[in-house]
Structure formats: C-alpha cells, structure tokens
Amino acid sequence: MPSREMKQSVENGLVIAAELAAGQADASAKPKVIATRKRCEADGVGLSHYILMDRKAGK
Amino acid sequence: MNAVSHNLTAPSAGRYANLGVGPTLLPFDIGHADYMALSEPETAFWALVRKDQLAATLADGPLMRSYREKAADFARELHALRFELKPSAVYVNPTERCNLNCTYCYIPEGMRRSGQHMAADKLIAALERLKVYFGTVVPEGKKPRIIFHGAEPLMNRGALFAAIDAFKDDFVFGVQTNATLLDDEVIAFLADRQVSIGLSLDGPLAETTDATRLTFGGKSVHGKVLRAMDALRGYASWSVIATCTEKNLDQLVPLVDLFHAREVPTCMLNAVRCTLPGARTVRPDDEALARGFIAALERTHELFRQTGRKMVVANFANILLAILAPTARRLMCDISPCGGGRAFFALAPDGGMFPCSEFIGLDEFRGGNLFTDRIEDVLESPAFRTVTERNVDRIVPCKGCAIRHFCGSPCPAEAHEMNGGMERVGAFCGFYEEQTRYAFRLIADGKADDFLWDGWDAKEGGVESSFEFALP
Ligand SMILES: C[S@@+](CC[C@H](N)C(=O)[O-])C[C@H]1O[C@@H](n2cnc3c(N)ncnc32)[C@H](O)[C@@H]1O
Ligand code: SF4
Ligand code: SF4
Numbered sequence: 168m169p170s171r172e173m174k175q176s177v178e179n180g181l182v183i184a185a186e187l188a189a190g191q192a193d194a195s196a197k198p199k200v201i202a203t204r205k206r207c208e209a210d211g212v213g214l215s216h217y218i219l220m221d222r223k224a225g226k
Numbered sequence: 227m228n229a230v231s232h233n234l235t236a237p238s239a240g241r242y243a244n245l246g247v248g249p250t251l252l253p254f255d256i257g258h259a260d261y262m263a264l265s266e267p268e269t270a271f272w273a274l275v276r277k278d279q280l281a282a283t284l285a286d287g288p289l290m291r292s293y294r295e296k297a298a299d300f301a302r303e304l305h306a307l308r309f310e311l312k313p314s315a316v317y318v319n320p321t322e323r324c325n326l327n328c329t330y331c332y333i334p335e336g337m338r339r340s341g342q343h344m345a346a347d348k349l350i351a352a353l354e355r356l357k358v359y360f361g362t363v364v365p366e367g368k369k370p371r372i373i374f375h376g377a378e379p380l381m382n383r384g385a386l387f388a389a390i391d392a393f394k395d396d397f398v399f400g401v402q403t404n405a406t407l408l409d410d411e412v413i414a415f416l417a418d419r420q421v422s423i424g425l426s427l428d429g430p431l432a433e434t435t436d437a438t439r440l441t442f443g444g445k446s447v448h449g450k451v452l453r454a455m456d457a458l459r460g461y462a463s464w465s466v467i468a469t470c471t472e473k474n475l476d477q478l479v480p481l482v483d484l485f486h487a488r489e490v491p492t493c494m495l496n497a498v499r500c501t502l503p504g505a506r507t508v509r510p511d512d513e514a515l516a517r518g519f520i521a522a523l524e525r526t527h528e529l530f531r532q533t534g535r536k537m538v539v540a541n542f543a544n545i546l547l548a549i550l551a552p553t554a555r556r557l558m559c560d561i562s563p564c565g566g567g568r569a570f571f572a573l574a575p576d577g578g579m580f581p582c583s584e585f586i587g588l589d590e591f592r593g594g595n596l597f598t599d600r601i602e603d604v605l606e607s608p609a610f611r612t613v614t615e616r617n618v619d620r621i622v623p624c625k626g627c628a629i630r631h632f633c634g635s636p637c638p639a640e641a642h643e644m645n646g647g648m649e650r651v652g653a654f655c656g657f658y659e660e661q662t663r664y665a666f667r668l669i670a671d672g673k674a675d676d677f678l679w680d681g682w683d684a685k686e687g688g689v690e691s692s693f694e695f696a697l698p
Contacts, residue, residue, distance in 0.1 A: 194260040194276065200289050201261075201670065202273035204300070204693035205551035205683055209307050212315035212570045213557040215496050215637075216332075216583055217373050217402045217424050218465040218540050219315070 240294070243284050249293060251284060252628040256666040263666050265628040266293070269300035270552050273695070274670050292695055299692065304631065307553055308563060312363040313605070315371035315570040316356055317583045320344045320385050322575050324378040326404050326447065329438045330469060330498045330505035332639075333377050334587040339442065341377070344575040346385035352573060352596055353393050359601045373400040375572070375583055380407035390419055400424065402467075404439070405454040406447050413457050422463035427451045428473070430480040437473035438508060455488050465492040465540070471508035475518035482522045486529045486537045492679075494541045495522055500653040501584055501639040512656030519657070520664050527676055536680070543678050545665050548632045550674060554682065554689060560658075562618035562634040567593070567610040579604045581613040584639040591639075613638050616648045624651060632665075633658040 213219035238246020249271075251264045261274045264283065271293060275283045283289055322341020324333065331338065344352070353372065360370040372393070374386055380403050390399055401416060402424040416423055429435040432448035439447060458464045468474070468481055478495060485493050497515055500506045510518075523542055530536050544557040558565025567581030574586055577597040585591035591613070594604035604610060616638045618624045624635045633655075635641070641650040668674045675682075683689045 194278070197260055197276060198696045198698055199276045199279040200273055200283055200695060200697040202271075202289060202293075202693060202695040203550065203691070204271070204296075205689050206303060206553050206692045207551065207687070207689040209311060209553040210314075211555045211558045211561075212313075212371060212565060213540075213544075214317070214565060214570070214582060214584075215494070215499065215541065215557065215559045216467070217317070217375060217400065218467065218492055218494055219371065219373065219400060219422075219556060 241286050243290060249290070249297060253280060253284075254628045256663045256670070258667045258670050261666075261670040263628075266297075267628055267630050268304075269297055270304050270548070270631040271297070271300055271693075272549060272666075274666065279697075288697065289695060292693070296693055303692075304552060308561065308631075311565075311569045313370075313568065313570055314360070314364050314368070315373065317373050317375045317570060317572040318349075318352070319376045319572065319574055319583070319586065320349055320374055320379050320389075321377050321382040323381045324376060324404070325381060325406060325441055326378065326439060327442045328440075328469075329508055330471060330502075332499060332501050332505065332584055332587060334502070335504075337587070338377055342575050343382045344385060346388045348577075349385045349389045350392050352577065353389055353397070355596055355601075356573075357393065357396050369396070369398045371400065372397045373402065375402045378404055378407070380412060383407065383412065387415060390416075390421060394419055402426075404447065405451040406441075408454040408457075410457060413454070413461075417461055420463065422465070423458065423461070425451060425454060425458075425464070425466045426469070427455075427466055427481075428468050428471070429477050430484045431477070434474050434477045434481075438469065438471055452488075455490070459489050462491070464490070465494070466490050467494045467496060469496050469498050470510060470515060470519065471498045472510040472514070473508055475510055475514055478518045478522035479525045482525045482529070482537070482539075486526070486533075486535070489535075490537055492538045492540050495519055495539055496541055497654050497657055499584060499637055499640055501637070501643045502587060506644065509653070512654055513660070515654065515657045516660035516664075519661065523664070523677065527673070530676055536676070538677065538679055542661060542665070545632060545661055546668070546674050546677055547682070549662075549665055549669065551683065551689065552631070559636045560634045561631065562624075563614050563616055564634060564636060564638060566638065567605065567614045571605070571610075581610050582639070584637060585613070588639065588643070612648055616641070621649055621651060623655075629659070629662045632662050 240247040242248045243251040249266045253262050253264050256263050265272045321343040322337040324338040364370045400422040405425040428438050432446050435448040436446045498505050500509050526537050544555050547555045558569045572580045572583040577595040578592045579594050580586050580591050591609045593607035593609040618630045618635045621635050624630050636652045640653045
C-alpha cells in the first residue's frame with residue numbers, strides 16, 4: 168500500500184480505502200470516462216425514520 | 227446559464243460547457259487516485275473522468291454530444307420527481323405516548339410521557355378517509371402505504387391490530403417500533419399479515435444503546451431489542467435503524483457486525499436529526515460522522531465478500547441510487563423539495579396533519595385536520611407549502627453545489643429550528659459531501675452494486691437504462 172497516500176488519508180481523517188486500492192492499478196488501462204443513468208417509475212415514499220425500500224411492496 | 231433548453235437559435239450555440247446556453251459541467255474532487263467527477267447539477271447528470279482526460283472531456287467531445295441529446299429528458303425526469311409527485315403513503319401515529327425517553331427524540335417529551343392514544347374507531351375512521359383520498363390519486367393496481375409510527379405505536383396495540391385487519395386489502399402496512407413490546411404474539415400477528423417491521427438499536431453493547439435509548443425510569447432496553455431481533459430472524463420484511471450520535475460513532479463497525487450476524491436484511495445508519503434541542507446535545511461532528519459511517523460501510527462490504535450475504539445500509543444505498551438512477555430512490559429526504567407534505571404526510575393521534583413526522587412537535591406546521599378538512603386543501607395549506615416549497619436551488623451555499631440533487635440539503639425541520647429558517651442549510655453538509663464522494667469512488671471502482679439490493683436494476687422491476695457511456 169502506498170505509504171504517502173495512506174499517510175495523507177489518515178491526516179485527512181477519512182477512510183479512503185477505495186482510493187488506496189485504485190492507486191495500485193494502472194490508471195491508463197481504466198476507461199477515460201464513465202457515465203450512466205437508469206430510470207424507472209418514481210415510487211419513493213420513505214423518510215429517514217423508517218425503512219421503506221422494497222419497490223415491490225406497493226404494487 | 228440555461229443548460230436545459232439548449233436553444234440553438236440563441237446567440238450562444240450551446241456548444242461549450244459553462245458558456246452561454248451550454249451545459250454547466252462542474253468538476254469536483256472525489257478523493258480517488260484516477261478519477262474526478264463532473265456534474266451538471268440542474269439535471270443530476272454526472273460523469274467520472276480520468277484525471278488526465280478532464281480537459282479533453284470538457285471540450286466539445288463525444289460525452290458532451292451524447293449528453294446534449296439527453297439533457298431535456300433528464301431535466302424533465304428530475305422536474306417530475308421534484309415537483310409532480312402525489313402522496314402515496316401516510317405515517318400514522320396512533321398514540322402520542324412512548325415508554326422510552328431517548329435523548330434525541332423528535333417527539334416532545336410531554337407528549338411521549340402523558341399524551342393521548344387514538345381510539346380504535348377513530349383510527350379506523352381515519353384510514354377510511356385516507357382510503358377514499360388515495361382512490362383519487364394512486365394509480366389502479368398500486369396500493370398506498372400506511373406506516374404506523376410514533377412515539378411508540380405498540381402502546382396502542384389494540385387499535386393498531388383492529389385497523390390492520392379492517393384494511394388488509396387496501397394498504398401495504400409497516401410498523402416502526404422500539405421493540406420493547408414486540409413479543410411473539412405481536413410478531414406472529416404482524417408477520418401473518420406481511421406487515422414490515424422496523425426496530426431501533428443504537429449500539430452493539432448495552433452501554434452504547436443505553437447512552438441514548440432508556441426507559442423513563444432509566445432502564446436498559448438493549449436486551450429486549452436483541453430478543454426481538456432473534457425472533458425476527460428469517461422474516462423477509464424487517465429492518466433496524468441506528469441513530470448515529472457522538473455517543474456511538476466508534477461503535478458503528480461492531481454494530482454492523484452484530485446486525486449482519488443476526489441476519490438483518492436492511493439497516494439504516496442515520497445521522498441524528500437536530501430539530502429539537504435534545505438531539506443537538508448528542509450531535510456528532512461532520513467529519514467524525516463521515517469517518518465512522520464510511521468505516522461501517524466498508525465493513526458491510528467486507529462481510530459481503532466473506533459470507534456472500536449482503537446487508538444493505540438503506541440510507542447510503544439511497545445516495546447511490548440518487549446518482550445512478552434518480553427515479554429509483556426510495557427515501558425522500560435527500561431530494562429537494564423533500565418528500566414531506568408531497569410524497570407522504572404524517573397524521574397525529576388527534577387527526578392533525580403534518581408534512582412529516584419530523585414536524586409533529588412543531589404546532590405551526592399543523593396543516594389541518596383529517597376529520598374536518600379536505601386532504602387536498604391541507605396539502606396546499608401555508609404550513610405544508612413552507613415545507614414543499616423549500617428548494618435547494620434557493621439555499622446558500624447549496625444553490626451552487628455540484629451535488630445538490632444527491633443531497634437535497636436535508637432537513638427542512640432542522641434548517642428551520644436549528645439554523646433559523648427554511649432557506650438555511652440543514653445540519654450535516656460536510657457529512658453529505660463525504661458520503662457522496664465515497665459513493666462516486668465506489669462507482670469509479672465498479673463496486674456500487676455491492677452496496678445495493680440484488681436485482682435493484684432488473685428490467686422486470688421496470689428499470690431501464692437511459693444513458694450508458696464508457697470511453698475506453
Ligand atoms: C421516533 S421513533 C418512533 C418509533 C419507535 N418508537 C422507535 O423507536 O422505533 C422512529 C425512529 O426515529 C429515530 N429518531 C428519533 N428521533 C430522532 C432524531 N432526532 N434523529 C434521527 N432519528 C431519530 C428513532 O431512533 C427511531 O429509529
Ligand atoms: S427531510 Fe425531514 S421533513 Fe423531509 S422527509 Fe426527511 S425527515 Fe421529513
Ligand atoms: S448541504 Fe452541502 S452538500 Fe448538500 S447541497 Fe447543500 S452545500 Fe451541497
């Protein structure tokens with residue numbers, strides 16, 4: 168694990184495991200751009216005091 | 227700048243990002259070794275761009291051309307989600323009372339200690355009125371939802387059971403409970419009727435849970451909640467909420483271990499809402515919260531890789547969904563206007579209607595009464611409109627923020643009570659920045675699906691792709 172980055176993320180006080188892992192691969196082999204979007208019928212009715220996540224439940 | 231209309235007859239051809247009527251593409255750092263993010267906040271469009279490709283991508287290249295074709299669709303989609311939904315759920319408080327005195331509760335202590343129950347016939351009359359109303363707004367073939375909430379709904383168990391049996395064919399039901407009254411008989415009744423059951427637990431050990439969740443007499447409830455969790459193991463539709471405060475941040479990783487070991491299908495790790503002063507006494511620091519929260523998420527991922535079994539952290543999954551498929555989001559706090567008063571509303575035991583449970587202790591947000599007012603009128607009442615018209619596009623600093631439609635600047639109740647007005651930011655801006663950056667890092671590394679429900683994007687579930695762009 169690159170110690171410079173490790174040190175930096177500890178200093179930042181943040182867990183940046185993904186960053187550290189990513190730093191090990193060859194950057195030029197990765198896609199230059201990633202952009203996606205999906206859609207469906209909007210059906211969100213949850214709020215932060217209750218978990219209402221199952222899309223099928225309301226059908 | 228008008229990124230949406232792309233009026234090519236205007237003096238500006240809309241060809242250049244950030245010029246004239248061209249799209250606004252804001253670059254921001256996500257803390258990733260190789261990628262930066264670009265965001266067009268108005269349409270919630272984003273791209274992850276390799277750092278050595280940022281300049282080329284911002285020039286009039288293939289990404290810009292593809293996006294231009296879709297911009298109007300994306301803008302319409304987001305507008306519908308933000309402004310055109312009708313209610314399809316009600317959070318019903320069948321009692322003001324609770325047997326616990328949690329430090330942070332948004333239901334005022336006086337109500338919880340000595341408030342009123344709703345009589346069974348009144349609860350049934352309330353659901354009848356709601357049924358008639360939903361008949362006019364919810365499409366055929368879809369059932370509206372009733373979530374019994376509170377205070378502690380099981381303190382009024384007789385009325386609750388009667389209402390569930392009377393309307394079992396009309397609504398999909400859920401109950402959120404502190405689990406102290408969730409005995410085998412109650413579980414059997416609810417499970418038999420496929421009612422989804424939410425519990426609350428704040429720590430892996432009694433000492434942590436006890437720091438925020440005790441009875442009025444100061445007794446621990448930790449053991450009772452664990453017993454209820456054991457009894458629910460194997461049931462398809464249950465979940466646990468942990469409220470994250472300065473008292474449990476260092477315990478979120480072992481808490482996730484406990485949830486996973488007990489086969490909790492879904493949990494939430496919620497930042498405490500700072501609407502009432504009691505909650506502010508245990509408010510965590512944004513950065514410490516982000517650190518504890520992300521460590522807990524990483525732990526869920528490790529557990530998934532070790533065991534093959536996922537435990538979704540629903541509030542974080544929702545941020546991922548807001549990015550990957552805006553219309554697929556389930557929770558309506560992280561969007562602006564939030565879902566309060568438009569996608570759902572809350573009903574108090576006296577028939578009082580509030581935009582959201584979070585407002586039940588704040589009488590100025592009472593929009594009307596279910597028994598005496600038309601629901602349509604209450605939805606348009608000044609009290610409701612104060613909430614439904616709170617718009618992130620008008621809040622400083624949110625209106626210029628690249629992630630404003632992944633965050634939504636929650637919550638209006640907090641902004642109003644703690645920060646002095648609806649046009650103010652919510653309580654945890656820094657935390658939202660960090661969780662959104664983390665979400666983008668996961669997407670960059672192809673790991674996002676590991677944090678979402680299996681089949682979340684299945685075609686059979688009505689999810690389709692509207693943009694797919696990868697430049698090798
Ligand atoms: C108000 S309780 C009502 C149902 C039930 N008594 C219970 O404890 O689950 C609903 C959920 O909201 C959480 N909650 C209460 N006050 C909160 C606050 N200020 N911020 C975030 N969550 C809160 C509780 O911990 C619980 O998970
Ligand atoms: S942001 Fe606040 S008011 Fe809006 S739905 Fe969430 S908890 Fe309720
Ligand atoms: S609260 Fe912070 S992260 Fe959220 S929209 Fe506002 S400025 Fe952006």
